[in-house]
Amino acid sequence: MRSSGRGSDRSGDVLPRSFFDRSAVEVAPELLGLWLYHGPTAVRIVEVEAYEPDDPASHSFIGPRPRTKSMFGPPGHLYVYRSYGIHWCANVVCSRPGVGSAVLLRAGEPITGEALMAERRSPMMATRMLCSGPGKLCAALAIGATHDGVDLCGRGSALRLVAPAGVDTARGPAGWAPGHRDVVVTRRIGISKAVDRPWRWLVASSPHVSPRTPRG
DNA sequence: TCTAAGATGACCT
């Protein structure tokens, strides 16, 4: 699918839903470099993790639950959950409804609304610290329980995932990978099951990724 | 009804 059929504005193209109708492992690396907008704030995604239905570390492993309902919903929507009773974490739902596949958004680089993000986090906080973790990212973008299940493909939606202007997602990763030759793959962080699966992708040169990066 | 675990982050040493 090319530019026709999806919305376009100053910030770039809203992604077509078909983009997400694949496994999380396929979608995850292609999310790097895309922009996540929420109202006046936006970040460029620099770190993600994939979670699949046959993955013991995934919330979808045990099947649908009230809390994980959104993860089994249509692709291109957001699955938001509370972590450790304190933080919010945001996932992009992938594959067809009922599958339970999603990509955790782990870190981002502030693009617009940096002052507002800093205000939400801590006014004196360094820019690179604003979104360098899944909980931090949600805090900076003011994403919470009310955003569970929202559609990221909606052109007029306050929360939306877009490809930067000039990028054609129809070309696949090669279409927008030029700035991301330094993408590295590692094991996932903070989980106790299926720890060896190399399903974490990040922009190695970015100072905005999570502080700790395991080898492999 | 109770208990343990958890896809984290901040703070302290």
Add this chain to the structure above:
DNA sequence: GGTCATCTTAGAC
């Protein structure tokens, strides 16, 4: 690098 805050959910009894 280690510890702890904090609370929701699932599972055991």
